[in-house]
Amino acid sequence: MQSRPFTYLFSITYYGARYKGWAPQPNQPTVQRKLEKVIRHVIGHEDFSLIGASRTDSGVSCISGFVQLFLREEVEMNSLLPQFNKYLPQDIQLNSVCGVSADFNLIQSVQKKTYRYYFSNSASFHPFASAFLVNIKEDLKWESMKEACHLFVGKHNFKGFCKPSENKTDYIREVLSADIFDSNEHLGQFFPEKIFYFEIAGTGFLHHQVRMMMSAIWQIGKGEMYLSEISARFESPEKVEKLPPAPPNGLVLWETVLGI
Numbered sequence: 599m600q601s602r603p604f605t606y607l608f609s610i611t612y613y614g615a616r617y618k619g620w621a622p623q624p625n626q627p628t629v630q631r632k633l634e635k636v637i638r639h640v641i642g643h644e645d646f647s648l649i650g651a652s653r654t655d656s657g658v659s660c661i662s663g664f665v666q667l668f669l670r671e672e673v674e675m676n677s678l679l680p681q682f683n684k685y686l687p688q689d690i691q692l693n694s695v696c697g698v699s700a701d702f703n704l705i706q707s708v709q710k711k712t713y714r715y716y717f718s719n720s721a722s723f724h725p726f727a728s729a730f731l732v733n734i735k736e737d738l739k740w741e742s743m744k745e746a747c748h749l750f751v752g753k754h755n756f757k758g759f760c761k762p763s764e765n766k767t768d769y770i771r772e773v774l775s776a777d778i779f780d781s782n783e784h785l786g787q788f789f790p791e792k793i794f795y796f797e798i799a800g801t802g803f804l805h806h807q808v809r810m811m812m813s814a815i816w817q818i819g820k821g822e823m824y825l826s827e828i829s830a831r832f833e834s835p836e837k838v839e840k841l842p843p844a845p846p847n848g849l850v851l852w853e854t855v856l857g858i
Contacts, residue, residue, distance in 0.1 A: 602647060602668035603700045606675045607858075610650075613689040614659040615729060615847065621653045629654075629690060633665065636685045640678055645670050651704050651854050652711065655806065657846030662853045665692075666704040698858070710774065712799040712853040715812045715844065716781060720790040727789050732848040738819035740778070746818045747776040747796065749828045750811060758831030758838050759811050760804035769835070771807070774799045778815075797852070809843035816844070 618626040630650060638644055651664040667675075675695045682692050716731035723733040750773045757769035781793040796812050814831075817823035831838050 602645075602670045604669045604672045605698055605700055605702060606667045606669070606695055607698045607702070607704070608665040608667065608679075608695045609693040610660065610663045610665050611691045611693060612660050612663075614654060614657050616687075616689060617656070619654055619656040619658070620650050632687065632690060636682055637667065639685055640681045641669075641673070649704055651708050651856070652851055654851055655809070655846050655849075658849045658851065660851040663851055664704060664854055664856060666698070666702070702858075704856075707856045707858060708802070708854060709857045710799055710801060710853075710855040711803065711851065712797065712855075713803070713808045714850050714852045715796040715808060716784065716793060716848045716850070717795070717812075717816075718790040718793050720792070723790065724788040727784070729847065730784055731789075731793060732845050733790070734816055734819075736820045738816075739821065740819065742825060743815050743819040744778055746815050746825055746828060747778060747798075749825065750776045750798070754832045755835060756804055756807055756832075758835030759807050759814065759841065761806040761810075761843075763805065766804075769804060771804060772801045774801070776811075799853075806843045809846065809849060810841040812844040812848075813841050 612629050614629070616627060617629050617632070620629045622628055622631050630648070633648065637646060637648070646667060646669050648665055648667045652660070654660055675697065679692060679695050686692070718727070718731055718733045719738055720733055721735065727733070753770055753772045755769050756771050760769065776796070776798040778794055778796050781795045784793055796815060798808060798811065814823060814828065818825060827838070
């Protein structure tokens with residue numbers, strides 16, 4: 599029987615630059631730890647637990663995520679929402695809250711996640727823009743990059759595009775869509791005139807998967823990797839050289855879709 603039967607679902611947005619990811623780490627600032635500290639202060643006790651729908655990496659941001667809070671006693675959570683945001687730092691915001699049933703499982707309810715990775719291809723790049731995107735100075739073969747995106751779509755073994763774990767045996771993931779688009783989200787004097795984003799949607803992702811896919815796409819665009827190497831990584835991930843992940847600052851969890 600659930601020891602904390604009252605549970606609440608929050609939607610959340612955060613800018614990840616100051617945090618070592620979502621999940622708690624010893625002596626490190628993380629988004630979950632900051633949330634726990636504020637919730638403890640507002641409700642006045644420690645008898646709660648929470649989980650997130652996504653364990654984003656260090657430096658990765660989130661536009662649309664979810665958090666599930668478990669409590670032993672029922673509270674009027676809508677009235678507490680402004681208090682949470684009052685004490686949270688400006689780079690974390692809880693957007694909405696609703697009560698859900700005790701048997702609601704946030705992790706299993708995630709149907710789709712969409713990530714965007716923002717980058718530019720500019721000869722001159724202002725340092726202030728590096729907070730939100732990564733600049734690739736080399737000439738890029740855009741058609742090859744878009745073709746690489748399309749090769750990722752479908753169910754594949756992504757062990758060659760992630761950071762493997764000793765405890766993980768299943769590396770099959772399904773990519774629903776992947777492509778490169780022009781961006782108009784970042785405007786201002788410090789940003790390049792042309793900004794792009796790699797958008798990928800899937801049912802779930804592995805550790806560093808999106809960042810390594812972005813890295814592979816750039817290598818293909820610069821002529822440092824052949825398109826055929828993508829299939830080779832799917833078929834024989836142990837036989838290929840490890841990919842460096844793209845920097846975290848360009849990556850945003852753009853949308854999380856739940857089946858409620």
